[in-house]
Amino acid sequence: MAVTALLGPGASRTRRPRAGSRHSVVAWAFLAPFAVLFLLYTAIPIVLSLVTSFTDMRGTDLRNPFGVDVVGLENYVTILTDGRFLRSILNTLVFVVIGVPLTMGIGFALALALDSGIRRFRTVFRGLFYAPVVTNIVSVALIWQYAFNQNGTVNEVLGWLGFAGPNWLGDVGLAMPVVILLGVWRNFGTAMLLFLAGLQAIPDDVREAASIDGGGRWRQLRSITLPLLMPSTLLVSVLLSVFYLQVFDEPYLLTNGGPLGSTESIALYTYDQFGFGNFGVSSAASYVLLILVVVVSVVQFRLLRSRT
C-alpha cells in the first residue's frame, strides 16, 4: 500500500511497466492473507502428507523430527494388507454407489416437482428441503441415534404396527443402511437446489416447442429435459461422489465405524490411525483416498462428457 502511494499514478506514467503486471505489488499485498493460509494449510500439507506416508512417523515424533526414518512403501503395504482398511474401502464405495444415486434421484424428483406447475408454498418447500443441509451434523446424528435406538421413535412406530423393531445401529446388516439414510437426508437438498437451477435455465420456448410437437410429458422429460440438464447432472454427481468418498461425520457419530467395522469409512480409518499416533500409516491411507477422489472425478467427467 505504502509502495503504491509512493510510486503513485505518476510512476506508472514514467516507467510504463508491462500491461500484465501493472498492480503486482498491491495485488500480492491484497492476496497475502489468502496466500499465507494456502501455504500453511493446503500446499505444505499436500507435500508433508506424501513425505510422511513414506516414513515411520508417530505422534511422539512431532517435537523430534530427527527420530523419523524413511521406510519406503512399507505403510502402503501395511494398509493394503490390512483387512480393516480393505473393508473401509468397500464400505466407502457402498456408501458412494448407493448414496449418490439415491440423493440425486430424490433431489431430481423434488426439483422437477417444484419446477413444474406448482405455485403455492414453492419457497416454503424449497427452504424446508434445504434445511437439513445447514443443520449441524452432530445434532442430527444425535437425533438419528435416538430415533434408531432399540427403544427409539422408529421402533415405536413399528410397535404400533405389531413388529418388534431391531437394534438398527447395533446390527451388522442394518447399520450401514441407516448411515446411508442419514447421508441422503442431509444432502438431497443440495442436489435439489442445483437441479432446480439447471431446470430453470432451460428456456420455456424449448419445452413449448416440444409439447406442440406432440411430445407427452414423459417423452419431453426423456428427450428434452434430461439431455439439456446434463451439465447439472454432471456437476451434482461429481460434487456428491467426491463429498461421499470422504464420508466421516455420519459413521463417526452414529456408529464409530461399528458394529464389527461394518460402517468404517476410509476417512474414519485415517482418523483412527492418526488417533493411535500412526501418522505414517494414516498419511498413506489419506493418499489412497486422495487418489480415489481424483480418479473418480476424472472418470465421471469423461463418462458424462462423452454422453453429451
Added chain:
Amino acid sequence: MSTYAAGERRAARVPVAVLYVLLAVAALATILPFVWVVSGSLRSLGDFRADPGAWFPTAATLENYGALFSGEGFGVYLANSLVVAALTVAGNVLAGSLAGYALAKLRFRGKRIAFGAVLVALMMPFAATFVPQFMVTVNLGLVNTLVGVAAPLLVLPISVFIVRQYAASVPDELLEAARIDGASEWRIFRSVFVPLAGPALATVTIMAFLASWNNFIWPLIVAQQSSTYTLPVGLAATQQAAQNVTNYGLVLAGAVVVMLPVLVLFLFLQRYFVQGIAATGLK
C-alpha cells in the same frame, strides 16, 4: 387447437395433485427429525424411563435446558463457538474480499497461479490433509487454542471465489475513474468496491459462519481440552458421557441449542444461503 389445449390442461391437472402429495410426503420426512429433537428435549428423565420411544412428552418441561447451562461446560462451548465464528467471519469478509477483488480487477504477475491455488484449495479433500495440518498447527504452537481452531477457515477459497465472481460484474470504468483521480488501490477497494459489494459480502458472511459453526472434525482434532471445545465437539463429548445413563433429554436439548442459531438465520436469510450454494455450482 382449443380442444388440444384443453386436453393438455386436463392432463396436467391430475399430476399437480400428485405433485403436492409427493412434496408433502418429502416435507414430512424432512421435518420428522426436527419434531423428534424438539419434543425429546422437552421430556423429563422419568418420562424417558416410562416410555423411551414416545413421540411426545407427557408433560413438557424445560429442565433439560436448565441442566445444560447449569453445568460449566455448555456456556464455555457456546462462547468458544461464538469467538471462532467471529474470527472466521471477520477473516473471510476482510481477506476473502481483498483476494477476490484482486483476482477479478487487478492485473499482476502470477494471477493464474493465484487463481489455481483457489481452485486447488476448493477441491482439496479435508480427509487427505488433516494429519499434516495438525503437524503445522503443533509447530505454530496453536494446538488447544481458539485461533488454531479457526485458522484453516480464516480465508475460505469459496469466499474468494464468491467475491471474485461478484467483482467481475463491477464495471472497470468506475475503478478507472477513481484511479485517474489519483486514488490508491486500497482507497479504490475500500471506497468504490466495498460499498457496491454488499450482496457478495452477505453471502460470504453466511458461508463463513456456517462453515465455522458446523465444523466438526477439525475442532475435534485441535481442541483437546474441554476449555477449547466448540459446541459440536462439546455436544459429541456430552453424548459420549451421557450414553451410559441414556439421558437423552439432556443431549437432545444440547442438539437443539447447537442447531437453532443456523436454522433461525436460514429462516430469515434463505436467499443468501441459496446464492452461496449456487456459487459452488458455478465452478
